Structure formats: C-alpha cells, structure tokens
Amino acid sequence: xxxxxxxxxxxxxxxxxxxxxxxxxxxxxxxxxxxxxxxxxxxxxxxxxxxxxxxxxxxxxxxxxxxxxxxxxxxxxxxxxxxxxxxxxxxxxxxxxxxxxxxxxxxxxxxxxxxxxxxxxxxxxxxxxxxxxxxxxxxxxxxxxxxxxxxxxxxxxxxxxxxxxxxxxxxxxxxxxxxxxxxxxxxxxxxxxxxxxxxxxxxxxxxxxxxxxxxxxxxxxxxxxxxxxxxxxxxxxxxxxxxxxxxxxxxxxxxxxxxxxxxxxxxxxxxxxxxxxxxxxxxxxxxxxxxxxxxxxxxxxxxxxxxxxxxxxxxxxxxxxxxxxxxxxxxxxxxxxxxxxxxxxxxxxxxxxxxxxxxxxxxxxxxxxxxxxxxxxxxxxxxxxxxxxxxxxxxxxxxxxxxxxxxxxxxxxxxx
Numbered sequence: 001x002x003x004x005x006x007x008x009x010x011x012x013x014x015x016x017x018x019x020x021x022x023x024x025x026x027x028x029x030x031x032x033x034x035x036x037x038x039x040x041x042x043x044x045x046x047x048x049x050x051x052x053x054x055x056x057x058x059x060x061x062x063x064x065x066x067x068x069x070x071x072x073x074x075x076x077x078x079x080x081x082x083x084x085x086x087x088x089x090x091x092x093x094x095x096x097x098x099x100x101x102x103x104x105x106x107x108x109x110x111x112x113x114x115x116x117x118x119x120x121x122x123x124x125x126x127x128x129x130x131x132x133x134x135x136x137x138x139x140x141x142x143x144x145x146x147x148x149x150x151x152x153x154x155x156x157x158x159x160x161x162x163x164x165x166x167x168x169x170x171x172x173x174x175x176x177x178x179x180x181x182x183x184x185x186x187x188x189x190x191x192x193x194x195x196x197x198x199x200x201x202x203x204x205x206x207x208x209x210x211x212x213x214x215x216x217x218x219x220x221x222x223x224x225x226x227x228x229x230x231x232x233x234x235x236x237x238x239x240x241x242x243x244x245x246x247x248x249x250x251x252x253x254x255x256x257x258x259x260x261x262x263x264x265x266x267x268x269x270x271x272x273x274x275x276x277x278x279x280x281x282x283x284x285x286x287x288x289x290x291x292x293x294x295x296x297x298x299x300x301x302x303x304x305x306x307x308x309x310x311x312x313x314x315x316x317x318x319x320x321x322x323x324x325x326x327x328x329x330x331x332x333x334x335x336x337x338x339x340x341x342x343x344x345x346x347x348x349x350x351x352x353x354x355x356x357x358x359x360x361x362x363x364x365x366x367x368x369x370x371x372x373x374x375x376x377x378x379x380x381x382x383x384x385x386x387x388x389x390x391x392x393x394x395x396x397x398x399x400x401x402x403x404x405x406x407x408x409x410x411x412x413x414x415x416x
Contacts, residue, residue: 009043009063017047025053040078055093080122081141090410103144111152111370111390111410118159119143152340152370152390152410172369172390174320174340194320194340196300214299214319234299234317237278245278252279252286259287259307271296309351310359330359337367344372349379349397360402374413388414 012020020037027034037057045065055075063083070090080100084107092112101122121142145165153173163183174194180203187207195210197217205220207227214234248271257266270292276283281302291311300320307327315335322342330351350358361381370390377397385405393413408414 009041011043012039021049021052021054024057028053028055050088060098091412099143101141101143103141104148105144105146107145107148109148109150109153112150112154114150114153114155114158116157116159117155119145119163120159121162154340154370172339176320192319192339194300196320234297237275241275242278244274248274248276249279249282252283252288252291255288255291256286259289268292276301328361330361332362333366334362334364335366336363338371339367339369340371341368342372343376344374346373346376348381349377 020039023033023035024037025034026032027036037054037059039057039059039062041061042059043063044067045063046067047064048068049072050068051071052069053073054077055073056077057074058078059082060078060080061082062079064087065083065085066087067084068088069092070088071092072089073093074097075093075095077094077097079102080098082099082102084102084104086106087104087108089104089107089109089112092109094112094114094117096116097114097118099117099119102119121140123140143160143163145163145168147167148165149169150173151169151171153170155173155175155178157177158175158179160178160180160183163180163185165188166184166186167188168185169189170193171189172192175198176194176196178195178198181199181201183200183203185203185205185208188205188209190208190210190213193210193213195213195215195218200218200220200223203223205223205225205228208225209229210233211229212232212234216234216236220230251269251271254266255269258268259266268290269288272292272294273296274293275297276293277297277299279301283306284302285305287307288311289307289309291308293316294312295315296313297317298321299317302322303326304322304324305326306323308331309327310330311328312332313336314332316333317337318341319337319339320341321338323346324342325345326343327347329347329349331348348361348363350360352358358380361378363381363383363386365385366383367387368391369387372392373396374392374394375396376393378393378401379397379399380401382402383406384402386403387407388411389407389409391411391414393411396413398414
C-alpha cells in the first residue's frame with residue numbers, strides 16, 4: 001500500500017522517481033538524455049535511495065524521514081530546510097552540500113563525507129496553512145543534528161555555526177578546521193575526534209566527552225566546558241618538542257643517508273616516544289627502512305611515498321596521517337592507531353628477506369577505524385584483533401590476510 005504524501009508535499013510513484021533519477025545520473029555523467037533533478041518540497045520519507053546519484057540535485061524543503069540513503073551521492077546538493085530525521089546516511093557523500101536549516105535528528109551519518117558542508121541556520125519553507133505549496137511561509141531554524149550518529153564521518157572545514165547537536169556521536173570523526181561557533185554541543189561524544197583548528201567560540205560543550213580527541217589549535221577557553229571530559233586530549237606540541245624539531249630532522253635525514261648508502265654513511269635512527277609533528281612534511285619521501293619509532297606521535301603528518309619497510313611503529317599514533325603510496329612492507333604496527341589515516345595505494349604486503357624468506361606486516365590489534373585504504377596491498381598482512389570498522393578497503397589486495405578476531409562492521413571492500 002502506497003504511503004500517503006505529507007501535507008502540502010508531492011509523493012512520486014516508483015516509476016516517476018526512477019525516470020527522474022536516471023536522467024539526473026546521466027546529467028552528472030555528461031551523457032545524452034541527462035537532466036538535472038529538481039524536486040523541491042517532495043515527500044521522500046521511507047524510500048530506498050541507497051547508492052543513488054543525487055549530486056547537485058535541487059531538493060530543498062523535501063522530507064526524507066526514515067529514508068535509506070546509505071552510500072548515496074549528494075555532493076553539492078541543495079538540501080536547505082530538508083528533514084532527514086532517522087534517515088540512514090551511512091557512507092553517503094555530502095561534500096559541499098547546502099544543508100542550511102536542515103534537520104538530521106537521530107540520523108545515521110557514520111563514515112559519511114560531509115567535507116565543507118553548510119549546516120548553518122537557515123529558513124525552512126512550510127506549506128501555507130490554507131493554500132499549501134507553492135504558497136509558503138518561512139520559519140527560521142538552526143541546523144539540527146541532535147542524537148545523530150556521525151562516528152568516523154568527515155566534516156573538515158564544515159560550517160556548523162549555531163548547530164544544535166546535543167547528544168550527537170562524533171567519535172573518531174574529523175572536524176579539522178570546522179566552524180562550531182555558537183553551537184549547542186552539550187553531552188556530545190567527541191572521543192578520538194580529530195578537531196585540529198576547529199573554532200568553538202561561545203559553543204556549549206558542557207558534559208561533552210572529548211577524551212583522546214586531537215584539539216591542537218582549539219581554543220576551549222572560549223567555550224563552555226563545565227563537566228566536559230578532557231582526559232588524554234592531544235594538544236599542540238610542547239615548546240621542548242618544537243625545539244627538538246631541527247635535531248630530529250637531522251637524525252632522520254641521517255637515517256635516510258644510512259639506508260641509501262647501505263650503512264656506510266649516516267646512522268640508524270631511534271625516535272621512540274618522540275612527538276614528530278613539529279617536523280611537518282620533512283619526512284615526506286624519505287627512506288626510513290628499519291626505523292624505530294615505537295609509541296611516537298605522527299598525527300596528521302604527510303608521509304606520502306615514505307619508505308618504512310621493516311620499521312618498528314608499534315603503538316604509534318598515526319591518526320589522520322597521509323601514507324599514500326608509502327612502502328610499509330614488513331613494518332610492525334601492532335597496537336598502532338591509524339584512525340582516519342590515508343593508506344591509498346600503500347604497500348603493506350610481505351617483505352622479502354632473501355633466501356626465499358619473507359616477513360609480514362603486523363597490524364595486530366591496530367586501530368584502522370574509517371581508514372582510507374582503497375587500492376592498498378595487504379597481501380599476507382596480520383590483522384588479528386584489529387579494529388577495521390568503517391575502513392575503506394575497496395580494491396585492496398587481501399590475499400592470505402589474517403583477520404582472526406578483527407572487528408569488521410561497516411568495512412568496505414572486505415568479503416564476509
């Protein structure tokens with residue numbers, strides 16, 4: 001039995017919707033017969049739109065209550081004033097979407113991409129009490145995301161000014177450079193979140209849980225933080241750490257020289273427990289084979305193309321680090337935290353030792369929550385007891401991977 005349309009909003013038949021969305025998908029792809037989707041003030045509540053292409057669509061004022069939108073592409077879509085209460089938006093792409101004044105109360109946005117999304121206050125169009133649509137009355141409303149799940153989501157550089165997000169779950173998400181001024185974040189879960197340079201002036205963070213969050217550049221003194229949990233937060237490097245940057249850079253360049261010369265020049269580096277963040281991109285492209293950096297902090301560092309074959313990186317903090325195309329064959333990463341790290345195209349396969357012998361890359365007990373590892377080579381790697389929730393392994397090489405005890409919920413590209 002067809003669901004009745006909400007007052008003042010049109011309800012499309014399945015055939016009508018398929019025709020319109022098919023034409024929109026062709027429009028996005030630049031194919032013949034394409035036409036941009038323009039469906040403002042439509043009732044989509046409860047519909048299954050999982051994986052559909054809606055990038056750039058005009059959907060302002062529409063209702064998606066309880067709709068299934070997991071994996072849907074809504075990049076740049078016009079969604080101002082939309083209602084997404086209890087909608088399933090897991091893994092959806094909402095990059096630069098206009099969500100001003102939208103309601104996402106209780107929605108599931110786990111591992112979604114909301115980079116540069118706009119959730120500032122806006123005006124919600126409501127049907128005129130006697131004339132309905134297109135005659136409307138406008139009502140101002142803040143963006144609402146209270147009690148929503150955003151674990152592992154990306155909200156970098158998002159506009160969340162004035163957002164109402166009480167009780168929302170932002171655990172392990174990335175909010176780098178996000179603007180949260182005047183937002184109501186009371187009792188919100190930010191455990192393990194990457195919040196570098198997020199702005200929280202006048203925000204209400206009372207009772208919020210920020211344990212283990214990266215808060216470098218965050219001015220918590222300008223927010224209300226009574227009752228907030230701030231244990232194990234990672235702040236900016238200490239003065240002592242910054243003062244050691246030049247020395248550590250020299251040590252690691254000496255290690256690079258040691259590798260390139262086959263041990264004839266330079267020396268093997270041991271930087272266990274060091275905070276390497278002040279080094280910036282100085283490690284990019286270095287040959288750091290057999291480096292010892294146990295328990296070191298490399299949060300957010302750009303390690304593109306770095307060579308770390310056989311390196312000891314046990315219990316390292318590599319959250320948000322960029323390891324694209326890095327060579328980590330045979331590295332020991334047991335207990336390391338690679339949450340939200342970029343491992344696209346990285347090599348984590350068996351490391352040849354000569355004489356037909358090999359050694360695996362060890363990621364036992366490692367945390368790879370929402371890690372981007374598409375196209376990585378993990379052949380023969382040990383991932384026993386690893387946390388792979390939300391990890392993107394699309395197109396990764398996984399032959400002979402050890403996964404005993406690994407947490408795999410919502411991992412993409414990993415066969416059950």
